[in-house]
Amino acid sequence: MRDTLTGSRIRERRQISGLRQAELARRVGISASYLNLIEHNRRRIGGKLLVDIASALSVEPSLLTQGIEATLIAALREAAADAVGQTAELDALDEFAGRFPGWAGVLSQMHRRVVSLERTVETLSDRLTHDPHLAASMHEVLSTAAAIRSTAAILAEPEEIDAEWRDRFHRNIHQDAERLAESSKALVAYLDESEDEPDRRGMPLEEVEAFFAERDYHFPEIEEGAAADSFPLDGLDTSAAKSVAQSLLATYAADARAIPLERLREELGGAEPDPMGLAARFSVDLATVLRRLAFVPKSLLPRAAGLAICDASGSILFYKPVPGFALPRHGEGCPLWPLFTALNRPLVPVRKRIVQLGRTAAEFDCYAIAWPQPVQSFDQDPVYHSAMLVLSVEDPSPDVEAKAQVGTSCRICPRNACESRREPSILSEVF
Helix, strand or coil: CCCCCHHHHHHHHHHHHCCCHHHHHHHHCCCHHHHHHHHCCCCCCCHHHHHHHHHHCCCCHHHHHCCHHHHHHHHHHHHHHHCCCCCCCHHHHHHHHHHCHHHHHHHHHHHHHHHHHHHHHHHHHHHHHHCHHHHHHHHHHHHHHHHHHHHHHHHCCCCCCCHHHHHHHHHHHHHHHHHHHHHHHHHHHHHCCCCCCCCCCCCHHHHHHHHHHHCCCCCHHHHCCCCHHHCCCCCCCCHHHHHHHHHHHHHHHHHHHHCCHHHHHHHHCCCCCCHHHHHHHHCCCHHHHHHHHHCCCHHHCCCCEEEEEEECCCEEEEEECCCCCCCCCECCCCCCCHHHHHHHCCCCCEEEEEEECCCCCEEEEEEEEEEECCCCCCCCCCCEEEEEEEEECCCCCCCHHHCEEECCCHHHCCCCCCCCCCCCCCCCCCC
């Protein structure tokens, strides 16, 4: 019986980690349909695949195969680690789970619920503000509800209303109610997207980023000299996405010519990268080095590398994620990120070790610089871009206060004493 629920535990851990089936399947080298069978306990699992899945989920394999008590203890440890302002007696967890399994289950369930809600709030916060379809749907629902309320208020007046007008108001309420029902159904259907479905790629930039991710952010053909404008853009559905992709691939090709891969491999030698030193040795600007390091094969760098590029408005022009690194796509991000602080000092390199606050703090080494785009005529104001290379810190030090602390956005940041806060957080302190 112990092994028959391994798939259920894998599904639970995947949901806690915020991964989709397709993403986890890609990481471990299996199809999403096969992972779906595993998660529904229709395929037994063990050996290397179990180890790979556990590694992708950042848990011990035993946590996926052992019984409920071990799972409860692990969940309680996570809850204790995420607690704000509370210190739990970790040495008594085994006894607590053994003596009070019901309460242990309640705490574990509540912690999973908190994690799920926090991720949902973060996702919907970004979508509600910047998703055009969602904004239009919300406007439709709210305006229809306001119309019903106004009409109902007229009918509730004590004065007598002419029968013809009363019938007209009743018809208006009926029509508006039907419209509200249809709008609400459409909105719920849009929000209630199944997590097992493919990622929604409604924006051209999302299509392009998915295109880059499917190729592991590396294009051997361009490295070998192929023209960027002739690279096949299979999988991109819109002309806007293809235009964005061609522009990014042209930049990729220029960076590859300026910093050839084999020379870069020799310079790195498996050691930690020195962006300033590389810029000097290759006679290129720092932004070129930051982009180049984000697009080399993973084997060249000792740590996972992410990248963010934005314009002066704070809108993200390209985003390559790494585990734990979260940045709103369309602005509203924390202004303390080096990506944004670099815009205050164009052409001045910025290097900071930061801690991203949240359910589980993540630590990164960040290198950033902002630079002006070329202008075409005199007296033309330049457009500034900023690039930030993000390197994961595998073994973070426990002294969080000694590092720069940033959040995802003010609405979901747990740090209250922050001079840069624009608005109160909607999360309670227990997050």
